[in-house]
Amino acid sequence: MMNTEVTIILTIIGSVIGLAVLLYILPINLWFTAQLSNVKISLLNLVLMRLRKVPPALVTNAMITSTKAGLTITTNEIETHYLAGGNVNKVIKALISADKANIPLDFKLATAIDLAGRDVFDAVQLSVNPRVINTPPVAAVAKDGIQLIAKARVTVRANIHQLVGGAGEETILARVGEGIVTTIGSSADHKEVLENPDRISKTVLAKGLDSGTAFEILSIDIADMDIGENVGAKLQTDQAEADLKVANARAEERRAMAVANEQEMRAKAQEAKAKVIEAEAQVPMAIAEAFRNGNLGIMDYYRLKNLQADTDMRNSISNPKGDEKNG
Incomplete structure (x- = not known):
């Protein structure tokens, strides 16, 4: 069972x-x-x-x-x-x-x-349902040297036939940023850009930035724009400082050359003085030789001494400070 x-x-x-x-x-x-x-x-x-x-x-x-x-x-x-x-x-x-x-x-x-x-x-x-992509702040400089910082909103929708092999959002953002920089940089005055920000949108949109990407750009709108630095004035200031440094360097070079020339002239003067002293040292020997040979008499010698004393007196009267310095 x-x-x-x-x-x-x-x-x-x-x-x-x-x-x-x-x-x-x-x-x-x-x-x-x-x-x-x-x-x-x-x-x-x-x-x-x-x-x-x-x-x-x-x-x-x-x-x-x-x-x-x-x-x-x-x-x-x-x-x-x-x-x-x-x-x-x-x-x-x-x-x-x-x-x-x-x-x-x-x-x-x-x-x-x-x-x-x-x-x-x-x-x-x-x-x-199109998507809105916010670009990071894009800084560009107009021809008058004023920097502008712009933010844009790019409205895109997917391009179904370009999804395979098409570029992504990063390429769209890079191209839009490049277009903003080019448009602002080609403007003669930053005030024109501030008055007509839609000109940036139209110019950038006309470039066909969605070519080869997985998206189709529907619109580009400037959401915000601020004034940055005066880049032109800053560059001029930096250039002036650089020119001043170059001028100072050249002046210092000329001063150094002048000092070197002065030292060279002093050396030449000392050399000339040494030659004068050497020549003066030979005068007594020449006088003694003249006495021995009978070419110089005693009265000639005294007249030479008086002439020398008279010359020294005239030099001391005309240049007393130089005598003190030389003494």
């Missing part, structure tokens, strides 16, 4: 397990749901999905959603995108949103955008 009850219990448990395995391998509930939703998926195809390690529920739900939205997508396309590592649910949601918004988007392009690493559903939403 006991063995019979155990056998019945084991049979029931085995039957339940077998039924669960059978229902797992044969997802009859998914097939029945697909048939009720008018989605043509065979039971064999669902079993093969399980063997290919593709979730049958994911494919079935995606097919039901797309069919109800009026889209034409095959199970093979969904399986291929799943096996490639894509996000099937986001692609289906993006296709439905694009179809409702009359945005041309097919399954191939949507999957390419998704596999490229971009959020395809967010891109479709961005095409419907």
Whole structure:
């Protein structure tokens, strides 16, 4: 009796397990749901999905959603995108949103955008609802030397056909900043820019800055503009200081050359004095030689001495300070 009850219990448990395995391998509930939703998926195809390690529920739900939205997508396309590592649910949601918004988007392009690493559903939403990008402060200098600091708001929407390989927001911001700098820099007076800030928007927008990007620029608006430094005056001041330093350096060079010349002249004067002293030292020897040879008499010698004394007296009278200095 006991063995019979155990056998019945084991049979029931085995039957339940077998039924669960059978229902797992044969997802009859998914097939029945697909048939009720008018989605043509065979039971064999669902079993093969399980063997290919593709979730049958994911494919079935995606097919039901797309069919109800009026889209034409095959199970093979969904399986291929799943096996490639894509996000099937986001692609289906993006296709439905694009179809409702009359945005041309097919399954191939949507999957390419998704596999490229971009959020395809967010891109479709961005095409419907444009986004406003605030640029950082952009500083530029007008021709009169006054610096202006501008902030802009760029309204963009996604360009679906440029999402794959198109540049991002950083490129848009860089190009808009470059356009602002160019426009302000080409203005003759900063007052013109302050009076007509819309001229910057029109000029920058006309440059076609969204070329090659994943966005389409709808408008560029100058949100704020402040006056910065007087760069022109600062540059002139710096130039004047630099010129003054150069002039001082040249004056110092000339002063040093003058001092060197003065020292050289003093050295030459000392050399000349030394030669005079040397020549004067030879005078007594010449006089003595003249005495020995009889070419000079005693009276001639006295007259020479008187002449010398008279010359020294005249020099002392005409230049008393020089005598004191020389003494």
